Amino acid sequence: CGVFGILGNEEAANHTYLGLHALQHRGQESAGIATTIAGDHNMYVQRRQGLVSEQFTEDVLSRLPGDAAIGHVRYSTSGESAIRNAQPISVSTKYGPIALAHNGNLTNAGALRAKLESQGSIFGTTTDTEVIAHLIAKSLADNMLDAIIDALNQVQGAFSLVCLTPEFMIGLRDPNGVRPLCVGHLDGARVVSSEPTSFTLMGASFERELEPGEMFVTYRDGTEKWMEPFRKQTPTPCIFELVYFSRPDSTVFGRDVYGVRKRMGNILARESGVEADVVVPVPDSGVPAALGFAQESGVPYEVGLVRSHYVGRTFIEPSSQIRHFGVKLKLSPVQSVLEGKRVVVVDDSIVRGTTSRKIIKMVREAGAKEVHFRVASPQTTHPCFYGIDTPERSQLIAASHSLEEIRKYITADTLAYLSIKGLREAVSTNTEDGQSGFCEACFTGDYPIPLASNDRKKAAE
Ligand code: 5GP
């Protein structure tokens, strides 16, 4: 998911529309915006299923008045893909109204929800985020800000969160800092966003990323607070943000995403170079790594697969029927590049292996003589419980198949993945003590935040 917030601009909803548009890659199922007006105790909320640019028409935006707004783009990792699960969540509490927009997944939401329900709470959604709203509402703290802190000290997992009330806006990252969140200025207004791509689009200046465990509060009267209200943890930001999820023109976790991805390709070429005529990326996710591979190996880079820009990221489509159909809708081979050639195809990751298999078939049908598949990350062997929509373990091809079995399945002549050491080198992180400073659980099974017992079982199955 992606989250955005702005306080102190008369066109708050319009800017949130732009902010969300620049975060659309983080989720395409639903989008929502909540706004408040100075001196008014209402929360204005609009949520829609679909893309920001299609759903948030002038008419919808005109129903979102005020100089403060938060927004959310969603793909479901917790709770089904229904409009009732769209965010921001908006509730009224004894402290007044509050809206919440959440990126990440709480690991103890199930247990907290069961406890709240046994005490009589009624839930209106199936998302983990609603648990936070209930904990705020039930807090014994004497003001909204303390109630939010109280609530968040009871949850575990990944939460980059943006909150809006009639008095203030908050942006915060969980103590592990799993998901990104950054802060900036737009003239006199304050802006927060999952990625700085939002700021670039609207001409806001990027100030900095929030630190893991850091909370930023900006009030309507112009005062600000920077707090660290949570128990300290060793930060474990999600390395997969750098591999795939974030946009390449972003700076995330202090790193230039494009540069990191290109280095993944450089290192991949050093680790498993191969005699070939062309290097072809799987667009768009494989492009920077393929460039890096080509530059390092000296094999020319060519656009051998063309992507249609009129379909979304296939993996975000919830039904696998659509996903299977999706490959041909999305990619098409350039015969003149591929015919008679020894082709290196580079992608960022293999999840189920079904896309890669279809791509190789397509490349062969276009006349390629050999197809060497190179993956710019290690084998994805474990599901994510911190907010990335990886399928369950039984569907992850590398969880149950050897390199050779995967090669056969996808029908490549050769197959190689980037090593975990290579990945760490690409993100320039210390590996001497065996701790990379990142969450790498989907590649290693080493989960840095404790899982709920049923998730622990799923991770081990
Ligand atoms: P596969 O060969 O596993 O079917 O598809 C691999 C493609 O899925 C890659 O191009 C990769 O960019 C994309 N992908 C990346 N991350 C994810 C994810 O979390 N889930 C799924 N299903 N696909 C992803």
Ligand code: SF4
């Ligand atoms: Fe990121 Fe993988 Fe960790 Fe999930 S398990 S937070 S995708 S590194």
Ligand code: MG
């Ligand atoms: Mg891809």
